Amino acid sequence: MTQIKEGKLIGSGSKFGIVVARFNEFICSRLLGGAYDALHRHGVADDAVTTAWVPGAFEIPLIAQKMAESGKYDAVICLGAVIRGATSHYDLVCNEAAKGIAQASLKTGIPIMFGVITTENIEQAIERAGTKAGNKGFDVATSAIEMVNLIKEL
Numbered sequence: 001m002t003q004i005k006e007g008k009l010i011g012s013g014s015k016f017g018i019v020v021a022r023f024n025e026f027i028c029s030r031l032l033g034g035a036y037d038a039l040h041r042h043g044v045a046d047d048a049v050t051t052a053w054v055p056g057a058f059e060i061p062l063i064a065q066k067m068a069e070s071g072k073y074d075a076v077i078c079l080g081a082v083i084r085g086a087t088s089h090y091d092l093v094c095n096e097a098a099k100g101i102a103q104a105s106l107k108t109g110i111p112i113m114f115g116v117i118t119t120e121n122i123e124q125a126i127e128r129a130g131t132k133a134g135n136k137g138f139d140v141a142t143s144a145i146e147m148v149n150l151i152k153e154l
C-alpha cells in the first residue's frame with residue numbers, strides 16, 4: 001500500500017509567486033519577511049520568487065489566480081492581515097479573500113496558500129507576525145514548499 005504522508009521540504013528548483021496586501025502594511029511586511037526567510041532556508045533561489053503588492057486582502061484572489069494561470073509558478077503564497085473594525089466589513093473581506101483564494105487554487109490546480117491572518121485586534125496580528133505566536137508568513141511558505149513536492153510525487 002503506497003502512502004505519501006507529506007511532501008519533502010526541498011525548495012530548490014521551484015518557483016513561487018507571492019501576493020501581499022498593503023493594508024496593515026506594518027503587519028504584512030513582517031509576514032512577507034517570514035515567507036522570504038522560509039523560502040531561503042529551504043533552498044529557494046532569490047530569483048525564483050516574484051512578489052506582487054495589492055491594495056488589500058479583497059484584491060488578493062484575482063492576482064493570485066493570474067499568477068497561477070501564468071504557468072510561471074509552482075505555488076502562490078497569499079499574505080494579508082484583516083483586523084476587525086467597528087462594522088461588518090471585516091467579515092466580508094475575510095470571507096471573500098478566503099473563498100476567492102480557495103476557488104483560484106481549485107480552478108488552476110496550483111497550490112495557492114492562505115496566509116491572510118484574520119484577527120480581532122492589532123495585538124493578535126502582531127503576535128502572528130513574528131512575535132509570541134510565530135510568523136504565519138513563514139508557516140505558509142513552508143506549507144507551499146511541501147505542497148509543491150507532494151504534487152510532484154502524485
Ligand SMILES: Nc1c(NC[C@H](O)[C@H](O)[C@H](O)CO)[nH]c(=O)[nH]c1=O
Pocket residue numbers: 021023024055056057058059080081082083084089093
Ligand atoms: N479593512 C481591511 C481591508 N480592507 C480593504 C479591502 O481589502 C479592499 O482593499 C478594499 O475594500 C477595496 O476593494 N483590507 C485588508 O487587507 N485588511 C483590512 O483590515
Ligand SMILES: CC(=O)[C@@H](O)COP(=O)(O)O
Pocket residue numbers: 082083084085086087088089090091093
Ligand atoms: C476589516 C476592515 O475592513 C476594517 O478596517 C474596516 O473598519 P470599519 O469596520 O471600522 O470600517
